[in-house]
Amino acid sequence: MGTSYNPSSSALSRRRFLANIARAAGGAGALGLGMGLFARQAQSLPAQALRPPGVKSESDFLAACVRCGLCVRDCPYPTLSLADIGSDVPVGTPFFVARRAPCEMCDDIPCVKACPTGALDPNLTNIDDADMGLAVLVDEETCLNFQGLRCDVCERVCPLIGEAITLERLHNMRTGKHAIFIPTVHSDKCTGCGKCERACVLETAAIRVFPRHLAKGRIGAHYRLGWEEKAKKGESLVPGIIDMPDRLPEGGI
């Protein structure tokens, strides 16, 4: 071809070349867009899937974890596993479900040491500083301690007993003469290891570990607690204000 009709031959090949480029670029663009949407969707990790220690945020983790599974291999317990294809957890990433197998809080943190990319932060050297999530007593209606019983199991198994979970005493209004020991999680100490959720004696745990952003409220930035401000200043914030006597119910203390 091309001997008798030379000009069109080069125009044709140029047209085909441009069409090929356009098609390939369009395909690549569509794939890129699809990947972007898929990536966005995949970042919504299910609440019961917890990351190993040393993960700062889910999006940082999905940029850093190459899904090699070396953390899974070096975990001495059956805690960590890699997400299967079709799972709600982004494919191939390590996670654990506290109710099945919690983090056992190894002192030497072998999973972090095994990570080749730094997706599990190597600066985490004390497992008590880990932040895998935050335990929340989600159901006061079934928690045995809330019924006035002395289950206490979540507090007993807590690796930071007396710090991350304490038992706060309240008056038992039902019996009128007993105490209720409320399991209370302290967010500055809880590592989210999930041993409390694992050990909860109920058929479905009343205390559960959630990612911190789901578990924690935040007070308004403008909000001031009067008694704290007063303590800070050492005196009343409004000088000369008259402190009226508190009115208590009849027969009150």
Added chain:
Amino acid sequence: MSTETQSVKTYPGRDAVLSKGWMAAHKWLILRRVSQFVILGLFLVGPLLGTWIVKGNLTSSLTLGVLPLSDPFVLLQSALSGHVLASTALTGAAIVLIFYAIVGGRAYCSFVCPMNVVTDAALWVAKRLNLPKGWQPSRDTRFWLLGAVLVSAPLTGVMAWELLNPVTMLHRGLVYGGSFVWTVALAIFIFDLVLSRRGWCGHLCPMGAFYGLVGRASVARVSAVKRRDCNDCMDCFAVCPEPHVITPALRGADNGVGPVILSGDCTNCGRCIDVCAKDVFRFDVRFRNAAPEGEGRDDTAISSDRHAA
């Protein structure tokens, strides 16, 4: 073309089997399969027998507790999504890059990647069933996909491709025992079998495209050193997964082009060496690429048809 070989030909490589024997005519194919399965086996010894030789998977591994290896393609995505990589991974990727810069970039595809077994199986079945080739997009499509993969990482801030990458999914599933790993293998098998012959490895895979870029500078290359002996039987083109790479080297004598296959697309699989009854090809280094004077064959005047595929 010599008519007597044409008339009795039933499959590519038959002449080589008759002249060299079956083993010699399948040497590199057998070595490739051994390599693919031994490497997979090394990863499986630990989880199956409890004796750890290689821990991890192809994206990052630790051999005998000392040698870190990492996939530079996956690590590049990680770096582009904004992660500052730790030194272990960078060391591992450097070792891998140097290794493939020596043995040939896409030697990864032909000697290591588990997906190659799947796509080769699809091709084997497709040829026996005489299925149509189907969709044959440009072989450069993979570079566009590679671009899309690398651009999507900084745009999404995560390794978006690794949520979809069937290659890493397959190997991870094989080593860690995912219950749905077969779906990935099946999807690529069906794609290659009925939709697009050699579609995945030959046209689309961005991972192969990445290693192909490494291969553009790699040392070990197939060379048509005895191209003067070529009898145009076309067997090498028939078995080659990237047949366009052969033409310049095999038929470039008249244009002063050297005998070494320089294209990064070449997977260094060595199948052309196997099937050539005239022993035209062998592994060589890319630097021995001088086109000797007066080497051109007097019986041919073949245009450099770059679209021989």
